[in-house]
Amino acid sequence: MANQAFIVEGNTILNGEIEPQGAKNEALQVLCAVMLTDQKVEIKNVPEILDVEKLISLLRGLGVKIERLSKGHYSFQADDIDLDYLSSDEYQNDAKKIRGSVMLIGPLLARFGKAYLPQPGGDKIGRRRLDTHFIGFQKLGGEFKFDEETNDFYIHADRLKGCYMLMDEISVTGTANVLMGAVLAEGVTTIYNAACEPYVQQLCKMLVGMGAKISGIGSNLLKITGVESLGGTNHRVLPDMIEIGSFIGMAAMTKSDLRIKNAAVKELGNIPSVFQKLGIKLEIENDDIHIPAQELYEISSFIDGSILTIYDSPWPGFTPDLLSIILVVATQARGSVLIHQKMFESRLFFVDKLIDMGAKIILCDPHRATVIGLERKTQLRGISMSSPDIRAGVSLLIAALSANGSSTIHNIQQIDRGYQNIDGRLNALGANIERVDL
Numbered sequence: 059m060a061n062q063a064f065i066v067e068g069n070t071i072l073n074g075e076i077e078p079q080g081a082k083n084e085a086l087q088v089l090c091a092v093m094l095t096d097q098k099v100e101i102k103n104v105p106e107i108l109d110v111e112k113l114i115s116l117l118r119g120l121g122v123k124i125e126r127l128s129k130g131h132y133s134f135q136a137d138d139i140d141l142d143y144l145s146s147d148e149y150q151n152d153a154k155k156i157r158g159s160v161m162l163i164g165p166l167l168a169r170f171g172k173a174y175l176p177q178p179g180g181d182k183i184g185r186r187r188l189d190t191h192f193i194g195f196q197k198l199g200g201e202f203k204f205d206e207e208t209n210d211f212y213i214h215a216d217r218l219k220g221c222y223m224l225m226d227e228i229s230v231t232g233t234a235n236v237l238m239g240a241v242l243a244e245g246v247t248t249i250y251n252a253a254c255e256p257y258v259q260q261l262c263k264m265l266v267g268m269g270a271k272i273s274g275i276g277s278n279l280l281k282i283t284g285v286e287s288l289g290g291t292n293h294r295v296l297p298d299m300i301e302i303g304s305f306i307g308m309a310a311m312t313k314s315d316l317r318i319k320n321a322a323v324k325e326l327g328n329i330p331s332v333f334q335k336l337g338i339k340l341e342i343e344n345d346d347i348h349i350p351a352q353e354l355y356e357i358s359s360f361i362d363g364s365i366l367t368i369y370d371s372p373w374p375g376f377t378p379d380l381l382s383i384i385l386v387v388a389t390q391a392r393g394s395v396l397i398h399q400k401m402f403e404s405r406l407f408f409v410d411k412l413i414d415m416g417a418k419i420i421l422c423d424p425h426r427a428t429v430i431g432l433e434r435k436t437q438l439r440g441i442s443m444s445s446p447d448i449r450a451g452v453s454l455l456i457a458a459l460s461a462n463g464s465s466t467i468h469n470i471q472q473i474d475r476g477y478q479n480i481d482g483r484l485n486a487l488g489a490n491i492e493r494v495d496l
């Protein structure tokens with residue numbers, strides 16, 4: 059794929075309506091789940107983003123019949139799977155590129171008794187261990203081997219057997235993976251310390267639609283009674299809550315009046331209230347979020363007057379995937395905030411670019427940054443920069459849209475991993491973002 063960059067004109071004020079895409083992290087889960095049945099599964103609102111394209115191409119390589127029925131609407135049928143593809147160089151290379159590929163293991167193991175995976179990719183935002191996944195499969199009776207030379211994982215089991223397990227840690231993809239193993243295991247599996255992000259809840263609902271028996275959906279205690287086989291179903295992916303948060307931040311930072319249409323507000327947890335703590339006004343109208351143009355927003359303090367801290371934690375806590383957005387928006391607020399990224403240790407380093415643009419930020423350590431808002435007294439200035447990861451990339455895009463002058467953002471495939479046609483959609487609202495081949 060060509061190396062592309064965005065040239066972004068600053069001083070942008072957006073105006074209008076935008077519809078969020080389907081959720082990337084849900085799509086990666088439910089697309090892996092189509093491997094659990096030989097029947098047809100239809101999924102709507104699939105975001106057509108780089109990570110999803112890569113997963114679709116892995117599924118196709120494994121022999122899944124895939125039809126694109128219309129934009130974002132696909133049918134999948136995994137009735138003739140070629141397990142030899144797992145050892146091909148093509149699978150090896152492609153699986154490495156996305157985090158989501160790890161969730162093929164659960165379905166492969168449950169249905170075919172074996173799985174093989176090179177260390178999966180995803181954002182380089184810190185250590186991203188997979189212990190939770192493999193400890194879970196071992197508890198279900200899987201035999202696991204890790205080749206330290208090639209970094210490959212091998213796992214096999216004649217038939218997985220249900221058991222009680224206390225998950226090693228609350229892992230989103232780990233819970234999805236083990237859950238997909240457990241639905242076809244013999245007997246009852248209880249997963250305590252399960253992740254319960256809307257992505258996992260949606261996966262559970264789709265699996266129930268396929269005939270799985272799952273209770274405790276939405277909690278950290280899932281009980282799964284294994285069944286012999288699963289059937290087809292229809293599923294719709296929720297709007298992407300991270301994209302919704304990105305648009306809220308973008309509107310505030312650029313003094314724009316924006317309406318986010320059909321945002322599935324009930325599924326957003328504390329996301330709206332965390333933006334409100336930065337002083338951003340949100341009007342919830344039916345299922346839309348209206349962000350009126352705001353000259354200035356003021357960060358609230360804790361009740362005792364101490365500086366606000368915003369930190370991530372597993373659901374229903376605040377998602378780590380929106381902390382970079384919160385951080386960039388705070389740079390123009392009135393007041394100060396401590397951003398504490400507890401989960402990932404390399405996700406805040408992009409602040410050096412914001413500092414180059416004129417933001418007042420102290421990186422206290424790899425996990426914590428203090429932002430002292432500029433109160434719009436000075437504008438950020440446009441610079442040339444590179445996007446280190448997907449969410450930092452969008453944060454830099456927000457900074458560039460609000461800045462004085464033009465900016466160049468390199469490495470935009472990081473943004474394209476998770477945001478569908480972001481330049482086209484923002485240009486339709488009044489932005490001036492040019493995609494250039496380098």
Ligand SMILES: CC(=O)N[C@H]1[C@@H](OP(=O)(O)OP(=O)(O)OC[C@H]2O[C@@H](n3ccc(=O)[nH]c3=O)[C@H](O)[C@@H]2O)O[C@H](CO)[C@@H](O)[C@@H]1O
Nearest residue numbers: 083157158185186227228229230231232372378379400401
């Ligand atoms: C494809 C996909 O769905 N990716 C998401 C998924 O990644 P992923 O499933 O890989 O992330 P995990 O939930 O496994 O964990 C994320 C990181 O947080 C650490 N950890 C986790 C739980 C905890 O209580 N304490 C803690 O420190 C883990 O060690 C790990 O380093 O969930 C992450 C956490 O929401 C998101 O950032 C990713 O966008």
Ligand SMILES: C=C(OP(=O)(O)O)C(=O)O
Nearest residue numbers: 157158180181379448449
């Ligand atoms: C970190 C993320 O993605 P991934 O887990 O796919 O790297 C993200 O979506 O913010």
